[in-house]
Amino acid sequence: MTTTDAPPLTSPTLRRAKRRLTTLFGLPIIPVLLLAPMVICGLFGPWIWPHDPLGISFGIRLLPPPWLEGGNWSYILGTDQFGRDLFSRLIEGARIALIVSTVSVSVAAVIGTAVGMMAGYYGGVIDMILMRIVDVKMSIPPVLLTILIGAALGGGLATILISIILVFWADYARVIRGETLALKRTGYVQLAKVANVSDRRIFLRHLLPNLAPTCIVLMTLQFGASLVIEAAITFIGLGIQPPASAWGLLVADGRTYLSTAWWIPTFAGLAIALTALGANLLGDWLRDYFDPKLKKR
Amino acid sequence: MLNYILKRLGLAAITIFGVLLLIFIAARASGDVTLLMLPQDATDEMIAAFRAQHGLDQPVIVQFWQFLMGMLGGDFGTSLRYQRPAIEVILQRLPATLELTLSAFGLALVLGVTLGMLSAYWRGSVFDRVIRVVAIMLQSMPGFWLAIMAILVFAVTLGWLPTSGRNGFLSLIMPAVTLATFPLSGILRMTRSSILETIESEYVKFLRIKGVPESTILWRHALRNALIPVIALCGLQLGNLMGGAVITETIFNWPGLGSLMIESFVSRDYPVIQVGVLFIATMLILLNLAVDLLFCVVDPRIRYA
Secondary structure, three states, rough: OOOOOOOOOOOHHHHHHHHHHHHHOOOOOHHHHHHHHHHHHHHHHHHHHHOOOOOOOHHHHOOOOOOOOOOOOOOOOOOOOOOOOHHHHHHHHHHHHHHHHHHHHHHHHHHHHHHHHHHHHOOOOHHHHHHHHHHHHHHOOOOHHHHHHHHOOOOOOOHHHHHHHHHHHHHHHHHHHHHHHHHHHOOHHHHHHHHHOOOOHHHHHHHHHHHHHHHHHHHHHHHHHHHHHHHHHHHHHOOOOOOOOOHHHHHHHHOOOOOOOOHHHHHHHHHHHHHHHHHHHHHHHHHHHHOOOOOOO | HHHHHHHHHHHHHEEEEEHHHHHHHHHHHHOOOOHHHHHOOOHHHHHHHHHHHHHOOOOOOHHHHHHHHHHOOOOOOOOOOOOEHHHHHHHHHHHHHHHHHHHHHHHHHHHHHHHHHHHHHHHOOOOHHHHHHHHHHHHHOOOHHHHHHHHHHHHOOOOOOOOOOOOOOOHHHHHHHHHHHHHHHHHHHHHHHHHHHHHHHHHHHHHHOOOOOHHHHHHHHHHHHHHHHHHHHHHHHHHHHHHHHHHHHHHOOOOOOHHHHHHHHHHHOHHHHHHHHHHHHHHHHHHHHHHHHHHHOOOOOOOOO
């Protein structure tokens, strides 16, 4: 995809270079730094957390962070209403967020890419049905879809995963379909067809490698979006249930103790916002890097 | 033109049919609809009566047909919690939601277009960089967290604004501003990139060669064309606003459609959820249709087959 030839100094090239610089102050290091804690905590949580995230001890309820009066350096971000260490609960929350986001985004990507490729390549009835389904999806806000599914399934992890997959797959399908339509007309795909190459081989060898950058960019951006959606669903009580320590749940808990324990919702929300920011920045950077035909939204 | 409108109306009808199908499937996905539709403490006789009354012993396809006919005939079911037609409950909550979403939308549109324009005009400047970093940060922040932080600062700590409820202008400020943040960043980013794209077009180059001042080019020529994709985006953002309203209304105890949906989920008032989803989806489909048709009128270059 990337060429090493010196590009002509036209203004779009300059603009692209400038965009690349300003989004990240020249380096993709910022998004990586923002995402790393979540991934590391998610993978190695039990070896990192200083206390048991579910360990209740009423003697130290609502302990503030150590730099405030009454704080304790053993509980670096304070404790919650059951005396559980907030820092450890955030680490445990990273694990839940990592699982939910990775699973939902990957499944949505596989389904969406497959459907999008078929719709773009074959056209006809498949294409028509797909675009109508995309229309339906676009007309129902994700949260409402979740309420609908949650009402039927009763909330919980399954509700979150199904909702996010249902919301996201259509995005891939729509974008991949558009790209496939363009790729279909290229010389090498036409020639492969003439050479009687099987459809399966055209899909895997000729289309998929060219669609990969678009897919990777979309997956990164949706990783960020899925974090926020997961937290929102959990926050309104349709997602992960207590006593698990999902980030959205911590914000919801903290709502009750807003005037006495501001640190609970503040730090939990910061964890969501910073991680999602990292994913969004990385997605933007990747988009400029690959320069696919994704429209800026 | 007429052909196009008819075609779009047909597509909208198919989409609404799809929404109905989805609602039907969602209800059946739970296994037994009776348990969804009836209160949890329903007796066996109630369940049997409900089944017979709604033909749940019929094949699924017959059930779907009856469901469809009921919806099209204006029979949207009865709210279990209020014991009134579900559509009445929905319509009663509508004004509060319209007040909130329209305020938020107006705010997002005015701020988004203005800041996006200035950001494009002074591209590469400190202002531009700050605005763009803020925009992407707003996009990453969960709306519900922003709302809670706003309550913490402006209601709990400073005591300037009420924490919740719908009680005059002051109570509208926090819900509307927090709800506006998400569409705001999208509109801002789109305005900026669209103006930058327009500025590089042939006719703008020609205006420059003619010696037309940069500000005249921006205001008189570039802006009009640059705003077309922004308007298209606004249609899509309305959906985001409705979704955001569910959460914002719940946090601020705003008595609108969104909080009604959550209340209905908690009290298992499935008929209201069904009608609510159908109602909001239909509204969004029609609004987007209106936006598209508006293009057709506003921009003579857009010729639809």
